[in-house]
Amino acid sequence: MNCEICGNEIDKPKTVLIDGTQFDVCENCTSLGKQIEVPDERTERNERRIQRTQNFASKPSFSSVELIDGFGKKIMQSRQKKGLTIKELAMKLYEKDSVLHRIESEKFTPSDKIIKKIEKELEINLREQ
Template sequence: MRCEVCGREAKLIRAEIEGAELLVCSKCASLGKPLYKPEGKSKLFARKDYPKIEEPFTLIENYGEVIRKAREKKGLTREELAKKLFEKESVLQRIEANKLEPSDALVLKLEKVLGITLREQ
């Protein structure tokens, strides 16, 4: 490509010259201030990995009632517990009504947050 200052064919550098951002050759870049756009990595947030359940298990029969009682014992509303678990309140409501079986990961989260056991061998 061509330098926007002298017209020379060269590898171009983005530089600020007299307040204007231009693509210039390395010689003309000394007329202003080179602009470097950092090629930084995007910020990644670590996702908490819960240990995978290796052995097969079954949920206890009245898991919804156990979850509801443990939640009430801790003084949490469904909304507050749902936020702690990063789940929707409606999902928690259906689990407490035994209409939805929680996933393995959600079982582990519930057990950890509420301090209960929902699995049986």
């Protein structure tokens, strides 16, 4: 890992308290704060991080849901009914408008996450029953 202060690579990070915040730092940077011993907490944190990575990896990156025929058209029509431009809808969904453009023209199959957001925002159902 790297020192959170200077960015140098470190084998065994030291944990210091600087202004009430914990930092994992290299030997050189320990003088900047108050060194504290938190071996257990760090192990736990690492384990949790590994678990999270594994959960993420097991999820398919492509959409596994069956979308209805003409889902792009349905999105476009519902969006227009609500008087939203692609840009406005993209902002509400925290997505790029180019992504929405491609979804509406069905050049791109959105992920499960995006589908759910669109469904919620436009109050429509895009999945096969």
